Each structure stands twice: as C-alpha cells, then as structure tokens.
Amino acid sequence: xxxxxxxxxxxxxxxxxxxxxxxxxxxxxxxxxxxxxxxxxxxxxxxxxxxxxxxxxxxxxxxxxxxxxxxxxxxxxxxxxxxxxxxxxxxxxxxxxxxxxxxxxxxxxxxxxxxxxxxxxxxxxx
Amino acid sequence: xxxxxxxxxxxxxxxxxxxxxxxxxxxxxxxxxxxxxxxxxxxxxxxxxxxxxxxxxxxxxxxxxxxxxxxxxxxxxxxxxxxxxxxxxxxxxxxxxxxxxxxxxxxxxxxxxxxxxxxxxxxxx
Numbered sequence: 001x002x003x004x005x006x007x008x009x010x011x012x013x014x015x016x017x018x019x020x021x022x023x024x025x026x027x028x029x030x031x032x033x034x035x036x037x038x039x040x041x042x043x044x045x046x047x048x049x050x051x052x053x054x055x056x057x058x059x060x061x062x063x064x065x066x067x068x069x070x071x072x073x074x075x076x077x078x079x080x081x082x083x084x085x086x087x088x089x090x091x092x093x094x095x096x097x098x099x100x101x102x103x104x105x106x107x108x109x110x111x112x113x114x115x116x117x118x119x120x121x122x123x124x125x126x
Numbered sequence: 127x128x129x130x131x132x133x134x135x136x137x138x139x140x141x142x143x144x145x146x147x148x149x150x151x152x153x154x155x156x157x158x159x160x161x162x163x164x165x166x167x168x169x170x171x172x173x174x175x176x177x178x179x180x181x182x183x184x185x186x187x188x189x190x191x192x193x194x195x196x197x198x199x200x201x202x203x204x205x206x207x208x209x210x211x212x213x214x215x216x217x218x219x220x221x222x223x224x225x226x227x228x229x230x231x232x233x234x235x236x237x238x239x240x241x242x243x244x245x246x247x248x249x250x251x
Contacts, residue, residue, distance in 0.1 A: 027218060030211050037208055048250065052178040059174065072167065079161040086154050111168045118168075118175040
C-alpha cells in the first residue's frame with residue numbers, strides 16, 4: 001500500500017512536495033539545447049565577419065528569427081535552473097541565497113524580453 | 127546564532143583531484159561562464175537591432191584583447207558543457223555508469239572540446 005495520496009501521485013509530487021519538475025525542466029531544456037547548438041554553429045558560421053546589414057537580414061529571416069528566440073529563451077531558462085542548483089549547493093546563508101535567486105530571476109526575465117523584442121524588431125523590419 | 131561559518135565535512139582539500147571530480151566542477155564552472163555569455167548575446171542582439179554604429183562599436187569591443195579572451199573561454203565552455211551535458215544525459219538514462227564508462231566518456235569530452243575549440247579558432251585565424 002502506498003502512503004502517498006492519490007493527488008500527489010497524479011501530480012508526480014515527491015516527498016518534498018514540489019516533485020521532480022525542476023529536474024525534468026533542466027533535462028528537457030538540455031536536450032533542446034543540444035539540438036539548437038547545431039543551429040547556433042550554423043549561425044556563427046554565417047555571422048562571423050558579416051557587416052551590420054547582412055547580419056540584420058540573416059537574423060530577420062523567419063526560420064533564423066524563430067530559432068534565435070527559441071535558443072535565447074531556452075538557454076536563459078536552462079541557465080536560471082542551473083545557477084539555482086549551484087546557489088542552493090554552495091550558498092549557505094539563506095538571505096544571500098534568496099537575494100541571488102531573485103536577482104537571477106529578474107535578470108533572466110529582463111534579458112529574455114530584451115533579446116526577444118530585439119529579434120522580433122529585426123524580423124518585422126521595424 | 128551564527129550558522130554560516132561552521133566547519134563543513136568532508137573537506138574538499140584532503141582529496142586528490144580526479145578526472146571525474148574535476149569534470150564535475152568544470153561542468154558547473156562552464157555553465158556559469160555560458161550564463162554570463164548569454165548576457166553578451168543579449169547585448170549583441172540589442173546592438174544589432176540598434177543600428178550600424180552601435181553594432182560596430184560592440185564588435186570593436188569583442189575584437190579587443192579582453193573580448194577575444196572572453197570569446198575563447200566562451201567557445202571552450204560551450205563545447206565542454208555541450209559534450210559533458212550529453213554525458214550527464216547518458217548517465218541519467220542509465221548508461222556509462224561504471225568506472226570505465228565514466229573515465230572513457232570523460233576523456234572523450236576533454237579531447238572533443240579542446241579539438242573543436244582549436245578547430246574553430248584555427249579556422250578563423
């Protein structure tokens with residue numbers, strides 16, 4: 001007989017209450033990033049040495065703009081999850097830990113928004 | 127009550143560094159480098175969307191000595207974190223978990239990351 005309640009089981013919750021969501025999110029974004037790195041290398045090969053107009057036109061193509069947004073958002077999310085693990089492991093002062101995590105979350109959201117808007121601006125040729 | 131300066135056990139400095147432990151901590155270190163690199167990617171995108179002057183100024187910054195050193199460290203970190211990340215995913219799937227598998231895949235990661243970093247920078251030079 002399982003001692004875990006059926007709702008927790010259905011939600012995949014472990015004994016910590018919040019389940020394995022963080023673990024899965026880190027792995028899922030990792031697999032996605034392995035695939036996106038293939039595009040990233042293609043991007044670097046296309047953009048190194050390119051002048052401004054060429055680079056804007058390249059990133060503005062629908063496929064490249066979509067991959068760029070996917071890459072930036074997935075990377076930042078994966079980085080946030082990874083940095084969280086590092087902070088939880090090495091920062092033993094609760095106040096510093098929480099402050100760092102809040103700063104990283106704010107930086108991730110602001111950085112991600114700036115990048116996505118910059119890419120969309122070039123994709124729509126505004 | 128002070129809780130932040132108690133002695134921790136085990137003490138890291140009593141252990142001889144091994145390939146597996148060095149690669150483990152390097153995965154975290156390169157992950158931090160790549161996180162900082164994402165900030166550079168965001169600024170690159172902002173400069174690119176701002177116009178030719180801003181873009182040329184940013185590229186000039188990247189082409190400076192500190193910029194190039196950062197790019198070199200970033201390239202190596204990218205390949206190392208990619209290959210060692212795949213190694214971690216294989217472990218998560220239950221493969222290569224014996225001593226031989228851990229060392230063979232570890233050396234593969236080291237050699238591949240160094241070779242690809244050299245290949246990219248050699249190709250540019």
